[in-house]
Amino acid sequence: MTQRLLFLLPVLLFVVVAGYFLWGLSPDRDPQALPSGMIDNPTPNFDLPPVPGLEQPGFASADLGQGEVVMVNFFASWCVPCRAEHPFLTELAEETGVPLYGINHRDKPEDAAAWLEELGNPYSRIGADSGRGAVEWGVSGVPETFILDGEGRIR
Amino acid sequence: MKRLGFLLLLLLAFPVLALPAAALEPDEVLADRVLEQRARDLSQEIRCVVCQNESIDSSNAEIAKELRLLVRERLTAGDSDAQVLDYLVARYGDFVLLRPPMKSSTYLLWFGPAIVLLLGLIGVFFFFRRQSPAALTPAALSAEEEQRLSRLLEDGEGAGGTGGEGKTGRS
Numbered sequence: 534m535t536q537r538l539l540f541l542l543p544v545l546l547f548v549v550v551a552g553y554f555l556w557g558l559s560p561d562r563d564p565q566a567l568p569s570g571m572i573d574n575p576t577p578n579f580d581l582p583p584v585p586g587l588e589q590p591g592f593a594s595a596d597l598g599q600g601e602v603v604m605v606n607f608f609a610s611w612c613v614p615c616r617a618e619h620p621f622l623t624e625l626a627e628e629t630g631v632p633l634y635g636i637n638h639r640d641k642p643e644d645a646a647a648w649l650e651e652l653g654n655p656y657s658r659i660g661a662d663s664g665r666g667a668v669e670w671g672v673s674g675v676p677e678t679f680i681l682d683g684e685g686r687i688r
Numbered sequence: 689m690k691r692l693g694f695l696l697l698l699l700l701a702f703p704v705l706a707l708p709a710a711a712l713e714p715d716e717v718l719a720d721r722v723l724e725q726r727a728r729d730l731s732q733e734i735r736c737v738v739c740q741n742e743s744i745d746s747s748n749a750e751i752a753k754e755l756r757l758l759v760r761e762r763l764t765a766g767d768s769d770a771q772v773l774d775y776l777v778a779r780y781g782d783f784v785l786l787r788p789p790m791k792s793s794t795y796l797l798w799f800g801p802a803i804v805l806l807l808g809l810i811g812v813f814f815f816f817r818r819q820s821p822a823a824l825t826p827a828a829l830s831a832e833e834e835q836r837l838s839r840l841l842e843d844g845e846g847a848g849g850t851g852g853e854g855k856t857g858r859s
Contacts, residue, residue, distance in 0.1 A: 570781035639750065664754040671779030673737035673751060
């Protein structure tokens with residue numbers, strides 16, 4: 534009896550390994566996916582000045598969590614995916630009425646202004662970030678968007 | 689001149705000696721050498737999150753530079769090494785550490801190789817045990833077999849002479 538079970542062992546091993554490979558090959562799996570360590574955490578500490586030349590004010594941690602849901606989007610004029618997601622964000626902000634705050638990441642003010650001029654400006658506040666802001670938010674690359682609840686918790 | 693050439697050759701022969709591969713820029717270096725050394729050691733433990741498998745100490749990416757500066761800033765502010773790492777883990781998750789921490793979700797990662805080795809050793813053990821002389825020696829004859837054997841031997845002798853003839857004798 535044990536002998537017979539032993540013969541099943543390679544089959545079992547094959548099934549396990551094949552299952553693992555199948556999972557690895559699944560088109561739904563993104564091996565580069567990086568879950569943010571920030572989810573459920575309160576807003577990080579930051580204070581971003583406005584982008585020179587833009588009328589939108591900058592914002593700081595204290596401006597978030599004022600009882601209102603807010604979207605915070607990191608963008609840059611040099612970032613191609615930002616350009617691609619821009620119409621969607623604009624539509625989202627218009628349809629839902631949720632304020633969209635922008636953080637302009639490592640950008641030249643005049644480039645950012647020209648970019649917003651060309652594509653439209655859905656942001657109600659825009660902060661200029663020289664790099665440290667992204668670290669505070671645990672952002673490794675643009676674009677990245679956070680949704681904050683009324684208490685300023687990242688969701 | 690000859691000597692210089694020789695030294696150069698020597699450096700080429702031992703590239704490890706020639707380059708302490710760091711992307712650190714001079715303006716980032718702290719004046720305090722002890723702090724700077726701590727920053728360097730820490731930097732080698734921190735992953736540049738956009739480069740998959742490079743420490744921020746050796747990466748030229750902008751975020752790596754930003755993180756190097758941040759590590760130095762926090763050390764200067766009086767943080768311990770662990771506090772700096774905690775700060776980064778809170779933002780980027782365990783991914784930011786080049787050496788994964790030991791916890792329940794990483795036990796398989798840490799002990800997996802040992803488990804596979806153990807399974808292999810068990811397999812080898814059983815393989816060799818099956819082949820050992822003790823396992824190859826046939827069991828002793830039973831009383832019945834003993835009797836049959838002696839009968840056969842007697843028969844063979846009775847038929848006259850060698851056992852070889854017994855083979856042909858049948859046909």
